[in-house]
Amino acid sequence: MFSNQTHMRPINTYPKWVYGLLVVLLSLMILYALPNIYGEDFAVQVTGEKGVAVTDDLFKEMQQELADKGITIKASSNEEGKVLVRLNSSEDQLSARDIIKEFVKDKGRFVVAPNFAPATPEWLKGLGGAPLKLGLDLRGGIHFLMEVDMESALKTREEQYISDIKTRLREDKVRYASVTRAKDLGLIAKFRSEELRDKAESVFRQNFAELTTRTREVGNLFEIVAALTPTKIKEIKDYAIKQNIATLRNRINELGVAEPLIQQQGSDRILIQLPGLQDSTRAKEIIGKTATLQFRLVNESAGYNPKRAPAGSEIIMERGKQNIAVRKSVIVDGTHLTDATVGFDERGLPQINVKLDSEGGSKMLATTSKNVGKPMAIVMIETKGVYEEVDGEQKLVSTYEEKEVASAPNIQSALGSSFRITGQFTPTEAHDLALVLRSGSLIAPIYIVEERTIGPSLGQQNIELGKTSILVGFVAVLIFMLIYYRAFGIVANIALVSNMVFIIAIMSLVPGAVLTLPGIAGIVLTVGMAVDANVLIFERIREELKEGTNPAQAIYNGYDKAFSTIADANVTTLIAALVLFGIGTGPVAGFAVTLFIGILTSMFTAIVGSRAIVNLMYGGKALNKISI
Amino acid sequence: MKILKSNLNIDFIKFKKIAAVFSVLLMIASIVTVSTKGLNFGLDFTGGTLIEVGYQSDADINKIKSDLNAAGFSKIMVQNFGTARDVIIRLAPVEGKDSSKIGNEVHAVLKKGSADVEMHRIEFVGASVGEELTEQGGLAIIVALIGILIYVSLRFEWKFALGSVAALAHDVLITVGLFSLIQMEFDLTVLAAVLAVIGYSLNDTIVVFDRIRENFLKLRKQDSSKVVNISLNQTLSRTIMTSITTMLVLLALFFLGGATIHGFATALIMGVLVGTYSSIYVASNVALALGICKEDLMPPEVEKEGADQEALM
Numbered sequence: 001m002f003s004n005q006t007h008m009r010p011i012n013t014y015p016k017w018v019y020g021l022l023v024v025l026l027s028l029m030i031l032y033a034l035p036n037i038y039g040e041d042f043a044v045q046v047t048g049e050k051g052v053a054v055t056d057d058l059f060k061e062m063q064q065e066l067a068d069k070g071i072t073i074k075a076s077s078n079e080e081g082k083v084l085v086r087l088n089s090s091e092d093q094l095s096a097r098d099i100i101k102e103f104v105k106d107k108g109r110f111v112v113a114p115n116f117a118p119a120t121p122e123w124l125k126g127l128g129g130a131p132l133k134l135g136l137d138l139r140g141g142i143h144f145l146m147e148v149d150m151e152s153a154l155k156t157r158e159e160q161y162i163s164d165i166k167t168r169l170r171e172d173k174v175r176y177a178s179v180t181r182a183k184d185l186g187l188i189a190k191f192r193s194e195e196l197r198d199k200a201e202s203v204f205r206q207n208f209a210e211l212t213t214r215t216r217e218v219g220n221l222f223e224i225v226a227a228l229t230p231t232k233i234k235e236i237k238d239y240a241i242k243q244n245i246a247t248l249r250n251r252i253n254e255l256g257v258a259e260p261l262i263q264q265q266g267s268d269r270i271l272i273q274l275p276g277l278q279d280s281t282r283a284k285e286i287i288g289k290t291a292t293l294q295f296r297l298v299n300e301s302a303g304y305n306p307k308r309a310p311a312g313s314e315i316i317m318e319r320g321k322q323n324i325a326v327r328k329s330v331i332v333d334g335t336h337l338t339d340a341t342v343g344f345d346e347r348g349l350p351q352i353n354v355k356l357d358s359e360g361g362s363k364m365l366a367t368t369s370k371n372v373g374k375p376m377a378i379v380m381i382e383t384k385g386v387y388e389e390v391d392g393e394q395k396l397v398s399t400y401e402e403k404e405v406a407s408a409p410n411i412q413s414a415l416g417s418s419f420r421i422t423g424q425f426t427p428t429e430a431h432d433l434a435l436v437l438r439s440g441s442l443i444a445p446i447y448i449v450e451e452r453t454i455g456p457s458l459g460q461q462n463i464e465l466g467k468t469s470i471l472v473g474f475v476a477v478l479i480f481m482l483i484y485y486r487a488f489g490i491v492a493n494i495a496l497v498s499n500m501v502f503i504i505a506i507m508s509l510v511p512g513a514v515l516t517l518p519g520i521a522g523i524v525l526t527v528g529m530a531v532d533a534n535v536l537i538f539e540r541i542r543e544e545l546k547e548g549t550n551p552a553q554a555i556y557n558g559y560d561k562a563f564s565t566i567a568d569a570n571v572t573t574l575i576a577a578l579v580l581f582g583i584g585t586g587p588v589a590g591f592a593v594t595l596f597i598g599i600l601t602s603m604f605t606a607i608v609g610s611r612a613i614v615n616l617m618y619g620g621k622a623l624n625k626i627s628i
Numbered sequence: 629m630k631i632l633k634s635n636l637n638i639d640f641i642k643f644k645k646i647a648a649v650f651s652v653l654l655m656i657a658s659i660v661t662v663s664t665k666g667l668n669f670g671l672d673f674t675g676g677t678l679i680e681v682g683y684q685s686d687a688d689i690n691k692i693k694s695d696l697n698a699a700g701f702s703k704i705m706v707q708n709f710g711t712a713r714d715v716i717i718r719l720a721p722v723e724g725k726d727s728s729k730i731g732n733e734v735h736a737v738l739k740k741g742s743a744d745v746e747m748h749r750i751e752f753v754g755a756s757v758g759e760e761l762t763e764q765g766g767l768a769i770i771v772a773l774i775g776i777l778i779y780v781s782l783r784f785e786w787k788f789a790l791g792s793v794a795a796l797a798h799d800v801l802i803t804v805g806l807f808s809l810i811q812m813e814f815d816l817t818v819l820a821a822v823l824a825v826i827g828y829s830l831n832d833t834i835v836v837f838d839r840i841r842e843n844f845l846k847l848r849k850q851d852s853s854k855v856v857n858i859s860l861n862q863t864l865s866r867t868i869m870t871s872i873t874t875m876l877v878l879l880a881l882f883f884l885g886g887a888t889i890h891g892f893a894t895a896l897i898m899g900v901l902v903g904t905y906s907s908i909y910v911a912s913n914v915a916l917a918l919g920i921c922k923e924d925l926m927p928p929e930v931e932k933e934g935a936d937q938e939a940l941m
Contacts, residue, residue: 451728
């Protein structure tokens with residue numbers, strides 16, 4: 001008889017290594033699903049603002065302070081300057097937060113936030129185990145979608161161009177009738193003679209290459225119609241969004257959120273997620289504020305770390321360094337800053353390229369030409385609110401300005417509207433400083449286009465409802481399969497339970513996979529559909545038996561024939577899940593992810609997993625009867 | 629245990645015309661209700677503000693309404709949500725960029741009216757975001773349908789592909805029609821459910837098609853409609869089994885999943901019912917009407933290496 005490799009082995013058996021592999025895989029999946037049964041600890045998290053680390057000394061003092069105030073610490077750690085104090089109850093958590101907040105108040109700028117820390121044991125954590133990440137609808141918190149007003153960003157930039165163009169034309173002695181913004185986007189420069197216009201056109205070409213120009217005649221005036229090139233428009237938009245993100249990051253530190261998420265979405269939107277926060281009024285106030293940036297001269301006569309500020313100066317801390325005296329008069333403020341990017345100098349060292357509008361440029365020139373060789377401070381000013389708890393709500397009682405010198409480089413030559421800041425920067429430092437400069441410059445307005453605030457009780461309720469419905473649906477399917485397919489029902493049920501373990505393990509492992517309420521619904525749906533593969537196989541086996549095929553061959557044929565059907569049927573559902581993931585955000589994407597993972601794991605457990613069990617039960621034997 | 633008799637032979641094809649009329653009527657009815665009554669689109673699509681709050685005891689809807697009216701909120705809708713103690717307040721989108729604060733203002737008014745009010749959630753969606761979502765949602769359904777059409781054409785044949793897409797369009801249309809009829813809120817989770825219905829219904833259809841293809845090759849003497857009928861009978865118990873298990877979990881979601889997930893569960897329950905029916909009656913009938921026959925399904929002749937030697941063995 002013609003025979004091939006598979007038939008050399010007795011029917012319905014797998015080689016030993018397949019069983020081995022399945023056992024290893026299942027053990028791994030159980031291991032990585034395990035962190036989910038340990039729950040979470042109440043915790044307080046302390047981090048330094050703007051990347052400042054909490055020192056070990058401060059950490060020890062903090063622990064001592066908590067112990068003195070009678071708070072029992074369950075466990076605490078300081079990893080890479082991020083302190084996590086675990087506590088036994090939510091009351092302890094709140095008092096610990098207040099104690100630490102009070103304690104670190106005069107020790108620097110720290111974010112003290114209540115948090116939930118997974119109680120995963122160390123050995124599991126060491127293996128990379130972590131519990132499922134819950135979406136805002138399950139853990140409570142605030143979700144904002146902010147939109148950057150690009151139109152106004154572009155208009156502002158055009159205004160700057162108009163003032164630059166006028167200055168340039170004046171300097172080149174080209175007399176213009178007017179330079180104005182066009183109705184929609186673009187600029188119109190008007191001249192009284194063709195000759196003047198042609199001259200102006202070459203000025204445009206030489207100095208404003210990023211503008212496309214065309215000429216026309218209206219009445220007795222000769223006009224140049226200029227527009228920003230698409231590349232330039234994209235650049236401006238990119239800049240506006242990056243700048244807003246940088247600013248928002250600074251603001252959000254102030255809110256005291258343990259794991260905030262700020263990310264760009266699409267070309268003009270910013271997504272902000274603030275888990276655990278509920279007071280959206282306060283969040284909006286803080287997010288909506290603006291920072292200011294000023295260039296000021298340093299008063300060198302006072303030296304470093306002066307005790308008293310000389311007249312006309314004030315003492316401001318330079319970031320990560322010492323106090324310096326800075327003159328009160330402002331050379332140029334952030335409203336004149338149009339761009340700040342990181343570049344590299346001739347020696348390949350990082351530098352920051354700063355651009356000012358023409359007004360800012362001439363002011364800068366006037367001051368710096370007289371002060372070459374002296375340091376100039378870049379001062380950041382943020383208005384912060386003081387909040388007090390009134391009737392259980394945070395109320396704004398007063399505001400104060402917090403000032404900081406971001407950097408104080410020496411002026412090497414007279415500076416105009418375009419200059420560079422060099423120094424012993426690392427690329428990261430240069431990048432950060434550029435961000436600081438941008439975040440303090442004129443900001444394209446942003447507004448909230450979407451808000452979702454979920455209270456903690458609703459989150460908890462959603463988790464409970466989700467758990468109950470998964471459990472009930474799951475048990476109902478298990479019972480039904482058992483009654484309907486008897487011994488094979490047990491096989492399908494083992495496959496189904498393994499499938500749940502697989503889904504939970506993979507969801508816990510995949511970074512960025514978040515469990516949401518629709519995600520739970522996705523899991524429930526997968527449970528219902530996961531048995532489908534087994535139903536297909538078992539129905540095939542029954543058909544084969546009915547046709548008089550012997551049981552062993554019937555099992556073989558059942559699995560064999562059902563395979564392509566299962567694959568086809570599932571691929572199409574995968575397409576639907578992919579499309580969902582592509583368009584959906586937040587909850588819908590959560591549903592798509594669980595559905596996607598669920599389909600893949602269910603195919604595996606229902607085909608390979610259940611086959612292995614059936615093989616172990618019936619493999620290699622001549623069978624008279626099977627229980628199906 | 630068996631739900632169906634072993635030697636099942638229902639003449640599905642006999643009811644072909646009735647089913648066709650029934651489906652067409654349902655689809656026309658859906659189009660009519662959607663175009664006259666429209667859909668009760670949720671906040672995700674229309675934009676606006678929604679506040680869900682919980683009280684310690686039963687909420688006084690009228691007092692909430694009058695309190696809010698007194699505070700200057702005119703176009704509001706106040707309803708119980710799930711229980712008598714939970715209340716949901718909806719406000720239509722307002723022009724102007726500061727409308728994001730409305731939710732907080734409403735919450736403050738409620739807090740003044742009754743101290744024991746607890747904020748469950750505040751949702752605000754700007755009108756532009758809603759419009760985009762409506763566009764994207766429609767686009768998603770179309771993209772999913774096209775993707776599926778391509779896959780089924782590649783794996784089967786274009787007549788089958790058209791049949792399956794006709795069945796899907798049928799299911800989506802009727803599910804959406806039912807939502808329009810009962811005026812249940814159509815939000816983002818319902819859209820997700822409709823897409824899941826596409827996946828589910830297709831799953832069913834593919835199983836039937838797969839069997840038809842197999843039977844065309846096996847039963848060469850039979851005519852097309854006989855083959856389809858035999859295939860439908862053979863797959864019927866599986867179709868019903870899977871619908872039952874899926875329905876079991878959906879009922880669990882419907883009754884125990886809470887108010888937020890209600891629309892989602894409803895859409896899927898409707899979709900699974902319609903999808904089960906359509907995989908039996910719509911998909912294969914459309915394929916039959918397009919003149920599917922065994923020649924369409926013959927595996928393409930592939931020149932195998934050494935194929936001529938095999939005969940010698």
